[in-house]
Amino acid sequence: VSQPLRIQGLSQPPGGSGPRIVLDGSLLSGSTPGLNLVASGCFGGNCYVEGLDIINFPGDGIRVQSGVWSLRSNWIGLTAAGAAANGGGIRVFTEQCIIGGDSAGQGNVISGNVNHGVTLDGNNNLLMRNWIGLSVDGTTAVPNGWDGVRVFGDGNWVGSFSSADGNVISGNAFSGVAIDTGASNTLVLNNRIGTSANGMSSIGNDRFGVDADGGPSYIGLSDAGNLISGNGYGGIGLQFGADGVAIAGNWIGLNAAGTGTLGNASDGIRLYSSSNTLIGGPNAGDGNVISGNYTGVSVDAGTSATTILGNRIGTNPTGTTALGNSGSGISVNGSGVVIGGDQPGDGNLISGNGSDGVSISGEDAGDTTIRGNRIGTTADGLFALPNGGYGIRALQGNNALIGGDTPADGNLVSGNGRGIAIEKWMSGVVLKNNIVGLNANETAKLPNGSSSGIDVSAPDTMVGAPGAGNVVAGSESAGIVLSGETAMGTTIQGNWIGTNRNGDAGLGNRIGGIFIARGLLAQIGGLGAGEGNVIANNDYAGIFLDTGHSISFLCNSMYGNDPIGIELAGLGPEANDAQDPDTGPNHFQNFPVITSALASGGMVGVDGNLDSLPSSDFIVEIFHSPACHASGLGEGKTPIGHFVVSTDASGHGVFSQSLPLVTNNGVVTALATAPDGSTSAFSPCHALSGPNAGTLQVWRSPLLSWEGAPPLAVTVVRSMGNAGAVSVTLSTSDDTATAPDDYLGTTQQIDFADGEVMKTVLVPIIADNVTEAQEQFHVSLSNPTGGASLGAQANVDAIIIDVGADFPMYYLDAPSIDEPATGQANLVFSVTLTPSDIERIIKYHTEDGSAIAGLDYEAVSGQLVFPASNMVQTQTVSVPVLADQLAEDAETFYLNTHSEGQIAVFASPGIGTIHASSAPPMIFKDGLED
Structure with a gap:
């Protein structure tokens, strides 16, 4: 063709729903195309092929060898009745052709072809308003035998910036759009891929909606995203060296209204061996909505430098209701993955998914950064949209940063089935500036199910840092759990545990601030500026060490934890013993005994002693609190100083220190840390009034016991002072529990020597083989001598919890x-x-x-x-x-x-x-x- 040409089938009178001119190549052989377009005079849109029905050719239905052509209003591969007819599709070797048009009715129906629906070997071509792989009414599949669109050239557009110009590419035997390894700068915009023409039902391509293997391409842009749903493998797959692909503005796994899911059968987006991928972006409209699939985004081994910004993964487009992916929101097994950022719009909303919000799992998962995201909440961060598993689960890999150095880097991880898990196959994990278990304003609890906030069983994990601590509060279990000796080397510094950054009450973790099971070589707090944690308002204990040793508690602010600040082994308070030979959690390190504390002139003089391992150096910390707990056992709201105490050959050490203190009121307490890093429980409080006989009280109210369990340990604590010998009478009396049927009653005098601060009486609990309600008896202290007085918990109840034979x-x-x-x-x-x-x-x-x-x-x-x-x-x-x-x-x-x-x-x-x-x-x- 050497001059403008229009091959016009629309000029014939309509006789049905399809084109009137049918080119049928049923009698041909070889690779003969229906139309073979070779032109030197076609440019500027002056050559057209429109209104034809082209079927049954052994080669391409239309092959464009040269020239600039517009191909529109054709049926390629369908009979006039709309049935598949072994077509050859469209193949374009030239540039700047338009397949379809920008007006109603100008799109082609390209379905039922043996190979690809459209193959773009040339550059800078445009497809718009076509239906590829569908019936003529857009409601059922008439598959092309391979991909709907296969792109080999550069700069080709599938769809355009106008939402009306998008294609519907569905029902094909392979992928909807496939971008080959050598292709680059492909734009896929405003299409519906894997759905019906109206976008409300699935007509999936058997493999991916978009499969990109080539160089830089754009799958959606801000305000020009695609609907990619209902496909067999996944929504988008990047593989075999795809480099520099940007994925923005798409809805992946939803219907066109955004009100329900049309999930891709596997992943919303899956990256195999790709690099430099951007999913979403920082600007309005850049983010994708990725919901209703199996996994939202899967980053597989061999993938590097992936950035995921501003997406909504597992929710509706507004981030107010869950339309979850059934698996994880994001699964990471590649290197250099960045999820979120510290600028407005960078963070992702990852909520409502069936499993974990973010999962890191695999040997190739290295150098992952997760920051600035909201995980498990609504978009405003005020209500729960739970991920069914963990908010973040770091299962296997190395060097993950969760949060960052500024509050804007921190993630909100609340409302999930579980919080954050750092498991034993991980290493080098750092958590900074995250909020776990509260809402975004840190004003109300938003717990992660019934689990703890942060679980750590991996080595060398850093939870917080000076000036970059996490807020870990509101959990139904413990705030932070260290589990197993694999968690050795963990540091927990600069955090707020059980409270917010303002120190507000009512936000505590339900079963302790920090729980440690079989821990080893961990440090909670530190002696440097800002290294201490605030551990406050937690139920049960501030720190509970079940088993393990060489766990240091240094310069933490601990207050409002009920009933105890530091608990070793769950046995209640443990009395000191000569030379400290016992084993157990932190070797039951002896606590210091403060014998005198007197404040004056902005200083406090603190005298005391420590009996422990012979010929050893210990760190002793002194704390001030406005008042002593009713148990008589100390916590320590304000660390006021620390120093080294050396024991002699008999294990005895003494100290006398003058430390800064701006008040003359309140109490002081002490901790001791052994050379191996094992820290004691808190000492009893001492008043700021010099030596005195002190007060006597039971350590807990109420006391708890179980039928058939070991005897109830009733520990009497002498606090506020310990000068001179004193005694007190302990007696039990019946209530709904009666002796000797339910317990063995006792009345006995307890004697305290000068400086002695703790005594324990064991009360046996009887297994009576009767199913009954909870019972209780009373424990009372009376008749103090030696100048001692009775404290607030001199009369307490002891509860017996029935252990039924049906639940032993x-x-x-x-x-x-x-x-x-x-x-x-x-x-x-x-x-x-x-x-x-x-x-x-x-x-x-x-x-x-x-x-x-x-x-x-x-x-x-x-x-x-x-x-x-x-x-x-x-x-x-x-x-x-x-x-x-x-x-x-x-x-x-x-x-x-x-x-x-x-x-x-x-x-x-x-x-x-x-x-x-x-x-x-x-x-x-x-x-x-x-």
Whole structure:
């Protein structure tokens, strides 16, 4: 063609719904096309092919070899009745052709072809208003045999900036739009891909909606996004070296109204071996809505430098209701992934998904940054739109930053099924400036289900930093949990735990501020400026150390935790012992005893002593609080100083310090930290009034006990002063619980020597084999002598919780043994079960602590079978301990247990201690875990 040409089928009178001129190549062979367009005179839009029905050619339906052509209002691959007819599609080798048009009726129907619907080998071509892979009414699939549109050239446009000009590309046998490896600068705009023409039902392409393997391309732009829903593999797939692709403004997995889901069967967006991808953006309209799919965004191994900004993942377009992806919102197994940012509009809303909000999992998951996002809430951050799993779960990988150095970097992680988990296969995780468990304003609780705020079982995790702490409050469980010796090297600094940045009350975590199970070498707070945490207003305890050692508590502000500031092993307060030989959590490090505190002239003189390991140096911290807790046990609202105390050969050390204090009112308390980093519980309070006899009170109100469990430990605390010998009478009396049927009553005098501050009386609780409601009796102190007075908790209730045979309880002891000189010896654990109505099976296995299986003991596993019985039963587990001929300190290992059905564990794991063969045996104390 050497001059302008119009091949015009529309000039024929209409005789039905389709074109009147049909080109049928059924009798041809080879690769003959329907139209082979070769032109030197076609430019500027003066050559047209329109209104034809082209079917059954062995080659392309229309092949454009040269010239600038407009192809519009044609049916390619369909009969006049709209049935598939083995068409060859459209293939364009030239530039600047327009397939479709910008007016109603100018789009082509390109369906039922054997190969791709449209193949763009040339550059800078435009497709608009076409239906590709659909029936002529846009309601059912008439698939092209391969992709709807296949792009090989550069600068091609599929759709345009006008929403009316988009194509509907659905129902194809492979992907809707496929951008080949050599293609670049493709724009895919304002299309509906994988849906019906009206966008309200799924007609999915079998693979991806858009599959991009090439160079820089744009899949949607601000205000020119695509609807990509209902596809078989996923919405968008970037793979095989895709580089520099931007994905913006799309709705992926929704219907056209944004009111419901038409999910892609797998991922909304999946990145395989791609690089430099931008999903969303910082400006209004850049963000995608990615909801209703399996995973929202999946970043697979081999992918690098992915940035995800300003998207809504798992919600409706307004971020007010959940339209969740059934799996995770974002799954990361690539490197260099950045999720959110610190500028307005950078953060993503990741809420309403069925599993985790963000999951990091895989050996290739390195250098991940998650900042400025709202995870588990509505867009305004005030209400919950839960992700069903964790808000953030870092399962495997290295070097993840969650939050950042400024408050704008922090994430809001609230309202989810669980909070944040840093699991043992991760390393190098840092959390800064996040809000966990409150709303965005930090004014109300928005807990992550019934779980803790942050769970850490990975090594070298940093939770907070000076000037960049997290707010971890409002949880139904503990604020922060350290779990297992794999969490060694964790630091927790500069955080607000149980309160907000203003220190407001009513925001505490329900089961403690920080809970540590089998921890090792962790530091909570620090001696440097800003390293201490505020741990306040938590129920149960500020810090609960169940098992583990070398856990330091340094310069934290602790107040308002009820009933105790620091709890070791759940036994209640632990009295000091000579030379501190016992094992257990933080080796039950002895606390300092303050013998005098006198404030004057902006200073306070503090005198006291510490009995602990001989010939050792200890850090002693002194704290001030406006008042003492009713238990008599201290917390410490304001750290006022720390210093080193050295013990002599007998383990005794003394101190006398003058420290700055601007008030003459209140009380002081103390902590001691051993050379291995193990910190004590708080000392009893001492008034700022010099030596005095003090006050006497029961440590907790009410006391808690369980039928068939170890005896109730009633600890009497002497606080406010401890000068001179004093005594007090402790007695029990009946209420709904009666002695001796429910407990063994007692009346006895308790004597305190000069400087002695704590005594414990054990009250046995009887398993009476009667199903009954909760009962209680009374514990009272009376007749103080030596100038002592009674404190506020001199009369308390002791509650007995019935352990029914239909829901029994079991507990383990903590045995010890000397290492045998040769061969082996058995360390025997006792496992005790309360009365049970049916047979119960308790499975067990050993786990290393500082003692190593194969070197120090032989690993064992198995199960104990307890028959139904109305009596308390005890069985044993024997663990062989080995002679290793090494000079070493005491070592520990664990006997873990597990049971199914309605059965509760009262004290587990069991802790076994192996002493060096030359060491004297250690004495363990059992008590009540509340």
